[in-house]
Amino acid sequence: MRTAYSVETVRAAERKLMAELPEGALMQRAAAGLAAACAGLLGRTSGTRIVLLVGSGDNGGDALYAGARLARRGAAVTAVLLAPDRAHPGGTEALRAAGGRTVDGPSAADPARVMAGARLVLDGIVGIGGRGGLRPDARIWAQAAREAGARVVAVDLPSGVEAGTGEVAGEAVHADATVTFGTYKPGLLVDPAAGRAGALRLVDIGLAPHLPEQPDLEALQHADVAALLPVPAAESDKYRRGVVGVVAGSARYPGAAVLAVAGAFGGGAGAVRYVGPAADAVIARFPETLVHAGPPHKAGRVQAWVVGPGLGDGPDARRALDDVLDSDVPVLVDADGLRLLDGDRVGARRAATLLTPHAGEAAALLGASREDVEARRLDSVRRLAGEFRASVLLKGSTTLVADGTGGPVRVNPTGTGWLATAGSGDVLSGLTGSLLAAGLGVVDAGSAAAYLHGLAARFAAGHGGAPVRASQVARALPAAWRSVRG
Ligand SMILES: NC(=O)C1=CN([C@@H]2O[C@H](COP(=O)(O)OP(=O)(O)OC[C@H]3O[C@@H](n4cnc5c(N)ncnc54)[C@H](O)[C@@H]3O)[C@@H](O)[C@H]2O)[C@@H](O)CC1
Numbered sequence: 001m002r003t004a005y006s007v008e009t010v011r012a013a014e015r016k017l018m019a020e021l022p023e024g025a026l027m028q029r030a031a032a033g034l035a036a037a038c039a040g041l042l043g044r045t046s047g048t049r050i051v052l053l054v055g056s057g058d059n060g061g062d063a064l065y066a067g068a069r070l071a072r073r074g075a076a077v078t079a080v081l082l083a084p085d086r087a088h089p090g091g092t093e094a095l096r097a098a099g100g101r102t103v104d105g106p107s108a109a110d111p112a113r114v115m116a117g118a119r120l121v122l123d124g125i126v127g128i129g130g131r132g133g134l135r136p137d138a139r140i141w142a143q144a145a146r147e148a149g150a151r152v153v154a155v156d157l158p159s160g161v162e163a164g165t166g167e168v169a170g171e172a173v174h175a176d177a178t179v180t181f182g183t184y185k186p187g188l189l190v191d192p193a194a195g196r197a198g199a200l201r202l203v204d205i206g207l208a209p210h211l212p213e214q215p216d217l218e219a220l221q222h223a224d225v226a227a228l229l230p231v232p233a234a235e236s237d238k239y240r241r242g243v244v245g246v247v248a249g250s251a252r253y254p255g256a257a258v259l260a261v262a263g264a265f266g267g268g269a270g271a272v273r274y275v276g277p278a279a280d281a282v283i284a285r286f287p288e289t290l291v292h293a294g295p296p297h298k299a300g301r302v303q304a305w306v307v308g309p310g311l312g313d314g315p316d317a318r319r320a321l322d323d324v325l326d327s328d329v330p331v332l333v334d335a336d337g338l339r340l341l342d343g344d345r346v347g348a349r350r351a352a353t354l355l356t357p358h359a360g361e362a363a364a365l366l367g368a369s370r371e372d373v374e375a376r377r378l379d380s381v382r383r384l385a386g387e388f389r390a391s392v393l394l395k396g397s398t399t400l401v402a403d404g405t406g407g408p409v410r411v412n413p414t415g416t417g418w419l420a421t422a423g424s425g426d427v428l429s430g431l432t433g434s435l436l437a438a439g440l441g442v443v444d445a446g447s448a449a450a451y452l453h454g455l456a457a458r459f460a461a462g463h464g465g466a467p468v469r470a471s472q473v474a475r476a477l478p479a480a481w482r483s484v485r486g
Pocket residue numbers: 014026027030031055056057058059060062125126127128129130131132133134135138155156157160181205
């Protein structure tokens with residue numbers, strides 16, 4: 001499991017750790033890890049030109065000390081001091097003593113000349129102390145680094161992103177890699193900031209014992225998902241494995257029913273019940289499905305419901321939604337179900353409810369704009385979960401799952417832009433419902449499903465990448481299971 005902590009928590013842990021160590025030792029640990037990561041990335045340091053972009057805080061200090069270490073290995077290191085009178089004094093001295101040179105950033109005539117021939121640029125402009133986007137002078141240097149074609153390695157975080165939220169208010173550095181210290185920060189895992197971080201490398205500086213048990217964010221890895229996935233025991237029967245009910249599709253959108261049922265089979269349910277007007281289409285594709293034409297509560301035993309994909313917004317759709325919400329088993333509400341949703345009814349439920357909006361649906365539920373939700377994903381998912389007293393899975397380039405009780409938010413590390421295709425959300429609904437029916441908690445079910453779904457999409461897109469259809473994502477689910485369990 002990858003975990004991330006808020007800036008306040010990181011600061012508090014750092015204070016405790018620093019109190020145990022000699023002055024400056026922590027920064028040396030960070031710098032040593034950073035220098036080693038850079039050396040690994042470069043392959044050869046001797047004679048290599050490296051430029052450091054150095055701000056006024058300890059983030060710049062890390063860059064300077066790492067630069068000194070690389071200079072001692074033969075690199076030609078130039079530090080651009082963006083605030084020359086406030087640059088870390090010890091770091092500046094160490095770099096000069098190691099043979100590195102410094103340039104006064106604000107008065108340098110030609111950033112392109114300073115950057116010429118640089119293979120690596122270290123972004124030590126700001127770290128967790130940064131507020132707002134890059135300021136104009138820093139922006140010029142970040143752009144010069146890009147134009148020089150150098151690899152950009154961010155120190156702790158790409159400068160200009162909000163460490164605690166993943167928001168980007170203005171311009172931020174685009175890094176090829178980020179070397180972060182002690183723990184991940186939310187901004188490294190949540191878009192849009194995560195999209196600026198490149199490949200992540202965590203340097204152990206001994207912070208872990210001082211961090212609280214409960215992180216702010218969690219990202220599952222293969223082993224975590226493998227431990228969650230239900231596997232039939234010798235004496236399993238279909239009810240023990242879980243029966244999932246799918247209320248989806250309409251005369252207009254029969255495909256949504258087919259895709260949700262495909263996802264449900266891909267999640268390993270013992271049986272899938274389908275309720276709705278698209279039974280013929282469902283049976284044609286999946287003859288294993290148990291279909292029912294009456295109200296959901298008459299369909300027979302079900303351990304979790306999925307309601308909403310392609311349901312339409314007519315009176316039948318509303319009745320079916322309310323019927324399912326009246327049940328005492330976990331319910332996943334998606335798509336049209338979200339448009340018809342009665343918040344009071346959700347709040348009154350005793351069993352778990354999981355809402356799975358994309359940014360547009362989340363915006364409608366929050367009375368915000370889509371852009372707003374996409375810019376502030378973490379805040380949006382937490383607010384939705386709080387307002388609806390339900391768990392929420394917010395879909396998109398970073399899929400997040402929040403439980404509404406202030407527990408850690410799960411962030412999905414798999415996926416690909418190829419997944420942004422019509423119907424892929426329907427597959428995710430069925431898949432998640434299947435895991436709910438197997439008895440997983442809502443946050444586990446949502447995050448394990450998002451993980452498998454993203455992995456399946458990557459497999460379907462193949463090496464190098466190619467367009468995929470939602471049904472191909474469903475078809476790749478067994479491969480995703482095998483990859484995780486293997
Ligand atoms: N204290 C330590 O011994 C350690 C510090 N660490 C490093 O220290 C960093 C935090 O250092 P600081 O607390 O000094 O803070 P930063 O170095 O992140 O930045 C603080 C400075 O940047 C200025 N600033 C804020 N926003 C800005 C913006 N948008 N543009 C330009 N300047 C801006 C502030 O005025 C302040 O002077 C971490 O990110 C990490 O890199 C880690 O190495 C762990 C050890």
